[in-house]
Amino acid sequence: QQPVQSPQAVILREGEDAVINCSSSKALYSVHWYRQKHGEAPVFLMILLKGGEQKGHDKISASFNEKKQQSSLYLTASQLSYSGTYFCGTELINSGGSNYKLTFGKGTLLTVNP
Amino acid sequence: DTAVSQTPKYLVTQMGNDKSIKCEQNLGHDTMYWYKQDSKKFLKIMFSYNNKELIINETVPNRFSPKSPDKAHLNLHINSLELGDSAVYFCASSLRTRTDTQYFGPGTRLTVL
Numbered sequence: 297q298q299p300v301q302s303p304q305a306v307i308l309r310e311g312e313d314a315v316i317n318c319s320s321s322k323a324l325y326s327v328h329w330y331r332q333k334h335g336e337a338p339v340f341l342m343i344l345l346k347g348g349e350q351k352g353h354d355k356i357s358a359s360f361n362e363k364k365q366q367s368s369l370y371l372t373a374s375q376l377s378y379s380g381t382y383f384c385g386t387e388l389i390n391s392g393g394s395n396y397k398l399t400f401g402k403g404t405l406l407t408v409n410p
Numbered sequence: 411d412t413a414v415s416q417t418p419k420y421l422v423t424q425m426g427n428d429k430s431i432k433c434e435q436n437l438g439h440d441t442m443y444w445y446k447q448d449s450k451k452f453l454k455i456m457f458s459y460n461n462k463e464l465i466i467n468e469t470v471p472n473r474f475s476p477k478s479p480d481k482a483h484l485n486l487h488i489n490s491l492e493l494g495d496s497a498v499y500f501c502a503s504s505l506r507t508r509t510d511t512q513y514f515g516p517g518t519r520l521t522v523l
Binding site for chain 1: 450451452453454455458465466468500507508509510511512513514515516517
């Protein structure tokens, strides 16, 4: 049930763009994106619900392809502050009772260099 | 004001000991969680409580026992600590159980020697 994230790691220069992908083998109700900096707690970025929506947050946006059970996080014109590990968390569509939970991928380590 | 707080921040102890981690949230949320993040940064849910009721109990050894005295608090007690318990433990909270932002505490780094 754990979603698969790719790539595992990416190194950018400031100003470059990146895409992080998250895919599931199960039908999803929602996809959540979090960023965790070294030694800190994960911080919420955005939630995408089934229905195939796209969201934006400054220069970070995401899409959710319901048919493919895939979500992508787009980081545009990256800044040094974007460095960290990005996690997607997925919530299954057929969840009830104990299935109300987020299952996180293994994370994508993003490094932005000057 | 700190939204989700945990104590202690660091915990170093010997194998076989019993220890507790405390979590408090002042966001008025109904749901609280415990996550374990291992050395490979894998973030896995352990327990979830909604209005003091246990709703998620993943395949966690029964040496781990959560307790929620009220909606704002969720504690984690660990008996007979083992080397493999070394990890960062995060508490989190959300307004509802489903499709809601989770706010994470700063984490407790547990090291078992």
